[in-house]
Amino acid sequence: MKKALSFVYLLLLFVSPGFAQKQATWIWYPGDFEIWLGNNMQNRRTERGTFLPPFWKLDSHYNLIDFHKDFDLTQAEEVDLFVEGKYNVKIDGKAFSGFPKRITVPAGKHKVSLKVFCQDRVPAIFVQGKNVVSDATWLVTFEDKEWIDETGKASDQSGTTWLKAGSWNFNDSQTPPSKFKLNTKELSAVKVDKKAGSLLLDFGKETFGFIKLRGLSGEGNVNIYYGESREEALATATCETTDFLQIDKTQKRDSTMELTKAFRYVNVQYDGSVSMDSVSMLYEFLPVADRGGFRCSDEQINKIYDVAVYTLHLNTREFFIDGIKRDRWIWSGDAAQSYLMNYYLLFDSPSVTRTMLALRGKEPVTSHINTIMDYTLYWFISIYDYYQYTGDKAFIQQFYPRMQSLMDYCLARRNKNGLLEGLAGDWVFIDWADGLSKKGEVSFEQLLFARSLETMALCANIVNDAPNATKYNQLATDVKGKLFSSYWNESKHALVHSRVDGVPTENVTRYANMFAIFFNYLDEEKKQAVKQHVLLNPDVPKITTPYMRFYELEALCALGEQSYVTKEIKDYWGGMLNLGATSFWEEYNPAKKGAEHYAMYGRDFGKSLCHAWGASPIYLLGKYYLGVKPTTPAYATYLIEPQLGGLEWIDGKVPTPDGDVSVYCSTKEIKITGAAGTGTLRFKSKTKPVCKQAEVRSVNAGLYEVTVEKGKSYVVNYRP
Amino acid sequence: MKKALSFVYLLLLFVSPGFAQKQATWIWYPGDFEIWLGNNMQNRRTERGTFLPPFWKLDSHYNLIDFHKDFDLTQAEEVDLFVEGKYNVKIDGKAFSGFPKRITVPAGKHKVSLKVFCQDRVPAIFVQGKNVVSDATWLVTFEDKEWIDETGKASDQSGTTWLKAGSWNFNDSQTPPSKFKLNTKELSAVKVDKKAGSLLLDFGKETFGFIKLRGLSGEGNVNIYYGESREEALATATCETTDFLQIDKTQKRDSTMELTKAFRYVNVQYDGSVSMDSVSMLYEFLPVADRGGFRCSDEQINKIYDVAVYTLHLNTREFFIDGIKRDRWIWSGDAAQSYLMNYYLLFDSPSVTRTMLALRGKEPVTSHINTIMDYTLYWFISIYDYYQYTGDKAFIQQFYPRMQSLMDYCLARRNKNGLLEGLAGDWVFIDWADGLSKKGEVSFEQLLFARSLETMALCANIVNDAPNATKYNQLATDVKGKLFSSYWNESKHALVHSRVDGVPTENVTRYANMFAIFFNYLDEEKKQAVKQHVLLNPDVPKITTPYMRFYELEALCALGEQSYVTKEIKDYWGGMLNLGATSFWEEYNPAKKGAEHYAMYGRDFGKSLCHAWGASPIYLLGKYYLGVKPTTPAYATYLIEPQLGGLEWIDGKVPTPDGDVSVYCSTKEIKITGAAGTGTLRFKSKTKPVCKQAEVRSVNAGLYEVTVEKGKSYVVNYRP
Structure with missing residues (x-):
């Protein structure tokens, strides 16, 4: 009773205006x-x-x-x-x-x-x-x-x-x-294979945290071999991460490893008089809730979505990191994708700004972010996206000088043609792809550069720096102009990969072409040309990383090819699931077999099996199937363009700064609930659609719109 | 015996080439x-x-x-x-x-x-x-x-x-x-005035270190009031530094203060049951030996020299600091003088480079060094001096980029006339002097700027950066040109103090004029004009800080006015000694009385009574009386021009990178021993001088030279 009273007293103390x-x-x-x-x-x-x-x-x-x-x-x-x-x-x-x-x-x-x-x-x-x-x-x-x-x-x-x-x-x-520390939660293995002097634990799926040896005692060595795959945990000589301990404990004590590791399997080997009661783990995580969601009529897609969500959570930690096993560093290109997925799942702005600030660091700029030219440019583009999704002007106002100095660094590294070309110490990354040329003026880099300059113009306007807004706009126009005058090849119907010594190569790759689509840099004719001659052309080298699959599928979605994308998602991400993936990988090449899938960087288990960039279905399904996207910053106005992509129905939520947008869409019915701001539901229908809650406007032949207000629900009957 | 054997064994171990x-x-x-x-x-x-x-x-x-x-x-x-x-x-x-x-x-x-x-x-x-x-x-x-x-x-x-x-x-x-810690040595007070609950200690002279309460016990408070003067230690409410302790010790224990303090007098007050056996100090110092030295026929000058040496030692610590009581910070203008004194006393290059590097810090440059425009410029000029005295090219090669970026900062802050004028956040210091104008384009700053640009040109040549050497030289020439075209006033025979809104003021101060002399920026006619109309003109506002006295007297020495300078040294530094100074002060105005001398910055004891810039006689007596100075870097060639300045004899040593130069000079005889490099003894004589060890060359009427070789001694009989 006393306790209850105290609680009431404390409550009064805090709510009383006099004490507030x-x-x-x-x-x-x-x-x-x-x-x-x-x-x-x-x-x-x-x-x-x-x-x-x-x-x-x-x-x-x-x-x-x-x-x-x-x-x-x-x-x-x-x-x-x-x-x-x-x-x-x-x-x-x-x-x-x-x-x-x-x-x-x-x-x-x-x-x-x-x-x-x-x-x-x-x-x-x-x-x-x-x-x-x-x-x-x-x-x-x-x-x-x-x-x-x-x-x-x-x-x-x-x-x-x-x-x-x-x-x-x-x-x-x-x-x-x-x-500051992330949260932890103790978890047990789902299966333990115990032998004399060894334990092989299976935690059932990819996970991350501290291994805890419970009731440890005796004298001897404990060697722990971690594996994202069973093969890796058993490969004591080549697995990527290990813990080697010397034990001398007369009394039983729990012992938790000092550093976190990524694993599904853990191979604990011990000798001497060492014994332990059991082995568990402290799962480590950033406590951040899902606001977005997605379900559809295809169970494989639902499974892909769930594994993508888990993959993103595992990589959303102190910062958005690349992968949980190996680098655990902040990579700007990887993070750029996590930000976008975040807008469709967590809408956790502090995780975005934390990551962007850690990446940017301080003056002076002595190299590209992560030493990678494209990664510097993604940093700018991510600000463009961040502002569009969140409308956070304060961030731009505080950090505009750091944007300027980073852009000054880029501008100072232009060649005599005003284009970016790798100088000593610049890593031109683009993608992990065998034989991909990084020489000369790569078209992909110029494209990112143009968008970065547009970002700078946008930010300059936000901080009322009109002279620089003009300057950045002019520079962006100039680079965009050169993109088409220098790289567009009429006979190939595509932007070519690069220019070396002033001469455009004949080489066509997907990179610049697919970005040009969703940056909306191409006219309709060129878009269709790129679609046919690049994106859907099997002779153009295939992309094998989920990293660039992200953008490739985004480009196809932006072209309305959701049905094609559905198949690609099922093949590619489904392919990983079929191989037993419990999180998505750094790279996936269906042509490989068995443990070949785990190798990379010349190392047997070099590949990360839980890489943030593998989680892109979150973004694709949210933005291009549920079809929700801001058209002005912070969803003051936004579009809802549901696309079934061959599915019977889709159902989900997209978070915004103020409320979630709910979308259900089947071949007969669209149901929407609006968030703050003014939404526009846009859809095609072969017959005149019916909506009891609002007027349906006909935009042009077969295309209709409904205005969606905050918190209101709409049901539309239509025939797609 | 066993110990001795081991020692021999160890010795063998270290000298044996097999084990070396x-x-x-x-x-x-x-x-x-x-x-x-x-x-x-x-x-x-x-x-x-x-x-x-x-x-x-x-x-x-x-x-x-x-x-x-x-x-x-x-x-x-x-x-x-x-x-x-x-x-x-x-x-x-x-x-x-x-x-x-x-x-x-x-x-x-x-x-x-x-x-x-x-x-x-x-x-x-x-x-x-x-x-x-x-x-x-x-x-x-x-x-x-x-x-x-x-x-x-x-x-x-x-x-x-x-x-x-x-x-x-x-x-x-x-x-x-x-x-890393400086050395310490325990010292006792020379006088203790003990009363109930208090001790007033006099350590006999200005000193620095940790107060140690020996055999402290009991319960109560101990308040320690430090004084550079007796008045300060007794002024418990206004003394600048204090330690307040709460004691609760049943067992007797020594207690050493956590932080060092500067003091001569220490007032320890305690209450309750507190008792202590005695109070001592741990004198804290950088172990660095004197290589230079000076003695002469005037005992007051000898005393001044000794107190200057002690003053410099007290301020030569982790770095060359300004003063030991108050700031204990590194100030570039103060340090610039310490470097010069160092070349004539310690020749400790690590102390110079440590200080210059700490001052320079890192990129990006966001303000002038110490926020002071002149202090940035002294930093450059100090490199000029450092190279001349030590020939340390490696330092310049390593840090040339930091010089460049600091100069870029200065160049970016020029006004439309290409001159430096205080912008927001720039402290134009010049000197502590009542009513000194800092407005507009101050001539003194342009003069330091020109010399800084010359330093950059010198360094650019050392690192083989020819294009920038040319650029810096052109800029230096331009600023020097403007110095005379804009500030030289023919009717005042002087550089005027400043230009405000493009109009030169009528105000003449000593600063730019005296620097122009020893920078050798004036022709002979202008030098004599400045000497008469500025330096020896009592109507031009007097300098009251040893800081600017340093340069004023240097200018007079450079003009051959050693006899005048001798009187000034005796008056000014002798004046402080007459007031009981045991180290030289931050500021000295003979017009003040009693404890007025201790006040500054609106505070009763704000003034530092041990300030590095007070030690300038070390430099003046070494460079302009013993007359030893490098003419090419690192004393590869050097000049010895002994000047008695009215004294009967002078006797001393000047350190160089390789050996010391010994100089004795009386009205009859000059005795020299050379260091590495080639020295030139230059002196005037009314009769033909005699030297048994070398040829005496007649330069022109009454002026003679003798070449001084490494390690060799010379005796010259002459009649000055």
Whole structure:
């Protein structure tokens, strides 16, 4: 009873307006926690016990930060301070002595400021008063230029740049940013094959976390071999990840591995007097809920969708990473796809911005992002997408200077033709594909470059930088112009792959052609030409990575070829499922056999069997089957164009910044519920459709539209 | 006996060629330890217990570094590894598992590489084999661009920039860079005034270190008030530095303060049951020996010299700092003078480069060094001086890109006239002087700018960057041209102070005029004009800081006015001694009285009584009385022009990169011993001088020269 009373009392205390406290949150210099966390995560990669860090420059957080905010209080208040680092605190520029944990801010207008130095962690503060609370409205700088002259007069700080503080969801004073950890949940293997001195565990599907040896004791060695496949776990000499332990425990104790691993199978071998009661795992995950969903009449597609969702979740961690077994790094091209899938499943913007900030790092730019030219360009394009889906202007306002300096880097690397060509240290990646030429001016890179410049123009307009908006637009027009004047081959009906020494090659690849379609860079005639002569042409080299399959199928969807795409999805992703995949792979070549599928990079088990870019059906099914996409930023207006793609019915949800759009579509009926903003349902019908909830407009022969309002449901009877 | 034997054995072990090990040293990315240490030192400032960090951007070390070197071994060897950070180690690109502490490098040609991640400290390695040892010949990078393609083939790394590793004198595997500490020595007060609950200690002279409470016990408070003056230590409410402790010790224990302080007097007050046996200090110092020296017939000058030497030592610490009480930061303008004094006393190049690297920090440049325009320019000029005195081309080769980017920053801040004018956030300092205008285009800044551009041209030539050498030379010529066309006032016979809105002011100050003399920017006629109308003109505002006195007296010396300067030194520095100074001050105005001398910045004890810039007599007496100065880099050729300046005799030594130059000069005799390189003794004599050791050449009427060779001594009889 006493407890219940206390609870009520506490409840009153918090809801009573007199006591109501605003919610404080840990804050830092924007982008800095992201960089720090990225360093930590990316430096956890090991390969058979060898530390394997990234090969590009890692940046650091600013180690000395000034935080401040102006308050106007009706009465004085006590304020608690929690700080990561060595600090001082001032009210109206007057410092307190020492490192106070509580201060009183007097009534009236006052500036509260803290200055924090921290080298190993990100300088961060958590300020909790009633009204004086730390949040994203505080201003921060890494150089306050607060000098005084010989009389003690302070400088005017007019040269200081203040940004809004960065934050996430660290709302507990006792859990500072440096203590951030993903969640864990203990799971057991579904099957254990126990022999003398060994255990082979099968966790039933691809998974990720810490192996836990329960009730471990004795003296001897424990060697753990991890496998995404059974073959890998048994291949003790060539499996990619391992843990080697020396045990000397007289008392039984649980022992959890220090580092996470990716696996389905775990081969635990031990000797000496070592014994253990059992082996389990702590599954590690970012707690983020699915908002989108998809079901249809085809059970294989449903299974593909579910495995894609699981694949994306496994790769959605501190950041959107490439794959859980091997790199566990942040790769811009991989992440660009995760962002897009995210918009159709999680709609978790912090995961997008965290990833983009970690990728961008700090000045100076000394190489392309991840050293890859295309990956720098994807970074820009991802901002274009991010703004379209979320309408987050604040992000662009805070980080426009970092966009500019990265674009300056690109502009400085143009060749005499104004095009991008790999210079020393530039990795021109495009795709993992045997014999793919990276020489000269690759058309694909120019295409991404043009879109990046368009992104810069968009952002320049958002921050009211009109001269640069004009500049970027002109540059984009110029590069787009060159794309067609230099690479379009009339007899091949396609953009050719590259120009070497000023001469266009005869080589046609899919890359530039498919992007040109969904970037809408081609007129209708060229679109159809590309469709026939490239996309549906078996003589053009096939794509074998889910990475580029993503864009290839997107291009086909954008051309209305959903029925073809349905078959491709079933063949390709279904093909992996048929081989027992429980998550989707880095690369899949149906021509390979058995354990050949696991090899890559010249290593038997080099391939990642859980790669984010394998999850693209989430995006394709959401955007091109349910057919929901914003037409203005943040879904202020949006389109719903359901496409069955040969399926009998589809049913799902697409998240938006404010509410979900529900779509059901069969060959007879379309049912829609709208989110905030104004939706337009667009569909074809051979007969005049009927909708009781709204007017059906005829756009042109056989094409109809219905306006979809927030929260309202519509049923349309039609005949596709 | 056993011990002695072991010692002999060890000695044999080390001298025997079969066992001879090369000396290993800790290495890091060049400049990074300096930045890290600078952050640590500069974030130790407190003001009455309040943490007081710098107000400019602090940079960080690169946290992920690749170290490598190619070796060719006649036989395999065992190599021990000591690493600060998480690391891997490879031979010929093949990694060892885990974090090995010892590896075997096989015979033959092999590349040994380590890759280290460390966020809180500087990634550093100490590699100790017989031949495989870490030293400054290893190569390092912060981005190795070591990607592989889908077949496992590695990239060519052609875009990677490798620098030579940084190092200092950390030759002990057990003392990594992060553990670096200055030396300490326990000292007692010379006088203790003990009362109930208080002790007033006098350490006899200005000093620096940790206060140690010996045999402390009891319960209560201990408040420690530090004073550079007795007045300050007694002014418990306004003294600048304090320690406030709460004691609860049942057992007697020594307690040493956590932070160093500057003081002569220490006022220890305690209450409750607190008691202590005594109070001592741990004097903290950089162990660096005097190589230069000066004595003369005037005991006051000798005393001034000694106090200057002590002042410089106190301020020569992790870096050359401004003053030991207050900022304890690295200020480029202050350090520029310390470097020059260093060349005449310590000749400790690591202290110069450490300081220059910490000041320069990293890309991107977001403000002037220390936020001060003149301080950026001094940084360049200091490189000019450093190269002249030491001939250290390697430093310039490693850091030329950082010079370029800092100069780019300056060039981007020129106004439409191509001149430097304070923009938002630029502190135009010049000097602490009441009412000194910083508006518009200040002539002094243009003068430093011209010299900085000359420095860049010099360095561009050293790194064989001919196009930029030409560019910098042209820019220097342009700025110098404008200096005379815009600021030279014929009727005032001087450069005027500034131009505001394109119009030269009528205001004449000493700054630009005195620098123009020793930069040798004036022809003979202008020099004499400046001497009469500015330097010796009491109507031109007087200089009150030793900082600018340094340059004022240098200009007078350069004009041959040593006799005048001798009087000035005796008056000004003698004036401080007469007031009881035991080290030289930040500012000295003879017009002030008593404790007025201690006030500055609107605070009673704001002034630093031990400021590096107060030690300039070291430089003046070495360069312009002993008269030794390099004429080509590293003293390959040098001049000895002894000047008595009204003294009966002078006697001293000037260090060079290879040996010291000894100079004795009286009104009858000059005695010289040469260092490496070719010296030229130049002196005036009314009669034909006699030298038994070398030919005396007559240069022109009354001016003679003798060539001074390495290690040789010369006696010249003459009549000045």
